[in-house]
Amino acid sequence: MPVAQTSPFREEKIVLHPIKILLLCVGxxxxxxxxxxxxxxxxxxxxxxxxxxxxxxxxxxxxxxxxxxxxxxxxxxxxxxxxxxxxxxxxxxxxxxxxxxxxITASPDTxxxxxxxxxxxxxxxxxxxGTTVPGVLxxxxxxxxITVNIKNDLSQPHNFSVRNLPSTQITPxxxxxxxxxKSLTYxxxxxxxxxxxxxxxxxxxxxxxxxxxxxxxxxxxxxxGKVAWPGGPTYxxxxxxxxxxxxxxHWNLVALDPSQGxxxxxxxxxxxxxxxxxxxxxxxxMYAPGTELRGPAGTTTYLVRIVNSGQYAQSLHFHxxxxxxxxRNGVRLSEFEEIDTLNMPPKETAMVLYTISQRGYYPMHVHxxxxxxxxxxxxxxxxxxIVGE
Amino acid sequence: xxxxxxxxxxxLTGSALLLVISAYSNTVLAQKAFVVRxxxxxxxxxxxxxxxxxxxxxxTPVPFWVFCTGxxxxxxxxxxxxxxxxxxxxxxxxxxxxxxxxxxxxxTGSIASNAYLGHTIHLHGLDMDTQNDxxxxxxxxxxxxxxxxxxxxxxxxINPPGTVRVDDRYIGSHMYHCHVHTVKHLEMGMYGMxxxxxGGALAGHINAAGPKYDEEWNMMLSTVDPRxxxxxxxxxxxxxxxxxxxxxxxxxxxxxxxxxPSNLDLRHSVTLAGQSKNLxxxxxxxxxxxxxxxxxxxxxxxxxxxxxxxDGFALKTPQTVTQVQISPGQTKDIMxxxxxxxxxxxxxxxxxxxxxxxxxxxxxxxxxxVVQ
Numbered sequence: 001m002p003v004a005q006t007s008p009f010r011e012e013k014i015v016l017h018p019i020k021i022l023l024l025c026v027g028x029x030x031x032x033x034x035x036x037x038x039x040x041x042x043x044x045x046x047x048x049x050x051x052x053x054x055x056x057x058x059x060x061x062x063x064x065x066x067x068x069x070x071x072x073x074x075x076x077x078x079x080x081x082x083x084x085x086x087x088x089x090x091x092x093x094x095x096x097x098x099x100x101x102x103x104i105t106a107s108p109d110t111x112x113x114x115x116x117x118x119x120x121x122x123x124x125x126x127x128x129x130g131t132t133v134p135g136v137l138x139x140x141x142x143x144x145x146i147t148v149n150i151k152n153d154l155s156q157p158h159n160f161s162v163r164n165l166p167s168t169q170i171t172p173x174x175x176x177x178x179x180x181x182k183s184l185t186y187x188x189x190x191x192x193x194x195x196x197x198x199x200x201x202x203x204x205x206x207x208x209x210x211x212x213x214x215x216x217x218x219x220x221x222x223x224x225g226k227v228a229w230p231g232g233p234t235y236x237x238x239x240x241x242x243x244x245x246x247x248x249x250h251w252n253l254v255a256l257d258p259s260q261g262x263x264x265x266x267x268x269x270x271x272x273x274x275x276x277x278x279x280x281x282x283x284x285x286m287y288a289p290g291t292e293l294r295g296p297a298g299t300t301t302y303l304v305r306i307v308n309s310g311q312y313a314q315s316l317h318f319h320x321x322x323x324x325x326x327x328r329n330g331v332r333l334s335e336f337e338e339i340d341t342l343n344m345p346p347k348e349t350a351m352v353l354y355t356i357s358q359r360g361y362y363p364m365h366v367h368x369x370x371x372x373x374x375x376x377x378x379x380x381x382x383x384x385x386i387v388g389e
Numbered sequence: 390x391x392x393x394x395x396x397x398x399x400x401l402t403g404s405a406l407l408l409v410i411s412a413y414s415n416t417v418l419a420q421k422a423f424v425v426r427x428x429x430x431x432x433x434x435x436x437x438x439x440x441x442x443x444x445x446x447x448x449t450p451v452p453f454w455v456f457c458t459g460x461x462x463x464x465x466x467x468x469x470x471x472x473x474x475x476x477x478x479x480x481x482x483x484x485x486x487x488x489x490x491x492x493x494x495x496x497t498g499s500i501a502s503n504a505y506l507g508h509t510i511h512l513h514g515l516d517m518d519t520q521n522d523x524x525x526x527x528x529x530x531x532x533x534x535x536x537x538x539x540x541x542x543x544x545x546x547i548n549p550p551g552t553v554r555v556d557d558r559y560i561g562s563h564m565y566h567c568h569v570h571t572v573k574h575l576e577m578g579m580y581g582m583x584x585x586x587x588g589g590a591l592a593g594h595i596n597a598a599g600p601k602y603d604e605e606w607n608m609m610l611s612t613v614d615p616r617x618x619x620x621x622x623x624x625x626x627x628x629x630x631x632x633x634x635x636x637x638x639x640x641x642x643x644x645x646x647x648x649x650p651s652n653l654d655l656r657h658s659v660t661l662a663g664q665s666k667n668l669x670x671x672x673x674x675x676x677x678x679x680x681x682x683x684x685x686x687x688x689x690x691x692x693x694x695x696x697x698x699x700d701g702f703a704l705k706t707p708q709t710v711t712q713v714q715i716s717p718g719q720t721k722d723i724m725x726x727x728x729x730x731x732x733x734x735x736x737x738x739x740x741x742x743x744x745x746x747x748x749x750x751x752x753x754x755x756x757x758x759v760v761q
Contacts, residue, residue: 317718339699340516
């Protein structure tokens with residue numbers, strides 16, 4: 001079948017308006033006058049353009065208005081970090097299933113996006129205070145038993161299920177329901193160090209999607225120090241990222257409406273517009289303790305435990321350095337591949353080692369369209385900051 | 390046509406099966422010499438930002454913003470989606486300068502600080518330092534709120550004097566893209582491929598420990614939600630709160646179409662000339678969905694190939710597979726060893742982020758012709 005050779009751009013219409021040409025000429029003159037336009041220069045140092053002299057922009061296409069972002073200070077942190085301890089309350093962990101609020105803060109750049117989201121979650125308190133999303137962080141050590149007492153303060157039955165935890169290591173089973181106003185005590189004896197997702201699996205996943213999810217960290221024995229698992233890789237610091245997407249209008253507002261409820265959510269349709277990391281929006285999470293990665297460059301390796309409790313795959317891109325993936329869904333990998341972008345499918349977990357290799361500020365952010373936003377407000381989606389000191 | 394072993398990861402030599410070469414294949418061969426995309430060395434390159442409107446296959450005009458070289462004034466040379474391929478030899482210095490003199494800007498209207506004006510170049514995967522990373526927010530954090538990185542004429546320095554970060558470990562595929570209001574600017578087309586190649590004894594190798602290749606084919610996967618390209622999609626907008634991809638692209642094209650010979654980036658031919666040939670295919674995901682890559686034969690059977698690099702770094706153990714996934718921001722480099730003639734179909738299936746369900750029109754095919 002003969003095919004004629006034609007321009008590859010044949011179907012593309014080049015748009016160059018006459019007014020743009022005029023603006024270009026004005027812009028070129030303006031740039032020359034202000035010392036700009038050093039394109040192609042081979043300066044050995046980056047970005048020598050001074051900004052102390054605000055120059056009127058000859059056209060809106062040449063000199064953008066400066067963006068002012070809050071500047072956090074770099075505060076040296078101790079280089080010796082103790083091995084984390086686990087201190088559940090006497091008698092085990094106490095969780096309360098209740099309604100709560102996630103507060104989305106505005107973008108400091110545009111002042112847009114502040115919003116309160118109504119959610120359900122596993123809270124540490126029965127009062128109106130405290131965090132509900134993600135749920136209380138549960139921690140255990142390999143082979144040791146913990147108890148988790150859960151009281152249901154909502155009007156529907158709920159449950160508690162830990163993904164990828166063998167059924168022999170948790171009682172009662174996920175099929176047990178916690179009726180409204182009742183409590184149930186779970187006994188967990190996890191034997192494999194790692195990070196797990198726990199959630200409510202009732203109502204076809206609607207309850208989990210509106211906030212009822214959290215993380216269980218299983219650590220090796222205290223005496224082994226900071227290792228991912230017995231005989232596994234060592235680290236200096238650690239962080240936990242629980243990421244979650246929410247279709248607030250079509251799922252939360254329906255499920256939490258007493259006149260409707262979870263059964264009224266149309267689960268075939270899902271258009272999430274909020275993307276949380278540790279229950280926070282991007283600007284809030286960036287420098288939050290426990291979410292931010294920070295430490296002396298060259299000597300700080302983080303173990304980052306990641307849980308995707310949502311329904312969307314999130315592709316997490318780290319700036320500043322490649323990192324090593326050491327486990328996925330509880331499976332300890334035999335080879336730690338070095339990548340810069342980690343795809344986290346829904347309901348999956350992973351552990352990575354990120355070494356802060358250079359000074360400066362480096363974002364970790366999701367690399368797909370609306371997930372970078374909070375209801376369309378930029379950088380209020382899934383994001384964190386990495387700070388090399 | 391014999392296909393068994395055609396894509397063996399081993400380098401095969403010896404006799405290959407004869408195949409009658411069609412006139413069609415001859416046409417493909419002739420077109421191979423046709424330059425369809427600029428390749429620029431990143432040792433010292435200036436990237437211009439321009440806009441243009443691309444008419445999609447269904448006749449819909451969609452505005453794009455792209456990087457290009459040599460496209461100032463009325464010169465539209467190299468005005469393509471995606472932008473030019475940038476190449477750098479590992480361990481050598483590179484400079485990429487941003488030229489915004491003809492740059493389209495986001496009309497942010499009432500946005501308080503016009504936060505989303507300007508452009509940058511982020512060298513995705515090269516692990517640049519903050520000063521050269523092209524991220525306005527982290528640059529401001531490092532530099533007392535400065536927005537200098539958004540200014541015209543910024544030069545991004547790779548391996549500046551006295552330092553070598555992008556070394557042989559980085560031999561593989563990476564990307565570059567604007568990092569301003571990326572939910573808008575990436576969607577508008579401000580991206581391209583960045584390939585680090587081995588020098589000296591590693592010239593032509595897929596990575597520092599991997600085999601040599603004879604041919605290379607680069608594929609940039611992207612998606613388009615036309616709503617993001619409208620004038621209403623600016624600043625903080627609820628348009629960006631959802632993403633409904635309508636067009637699925639490889640190298641800016643909607644798939645090989647015999648009736649549309651303009652999409653030459655989607656065809657590749659290899660001449661064996663009596664010996665096997667190693668073809669590297671570099672897959673770069675600037676998409677906002679999920680995607681999977683396969684190579685099918687004429688009987689629609691998925692053929693094996695070997696995955697060597699992920700995100701521009703070599704796997705410790707290459708993996709022979711019949712499918713790889715490419716997620717937003719990822720790159721993967723695969724190699725196939727061609728031993729016999731035939732026509733094959735490297736293809737990408739785009740799927741959604743929730744349940745990986747294929748989009749109905751999300752299968753984008755290319756065509757690989759192997760001639761004796």
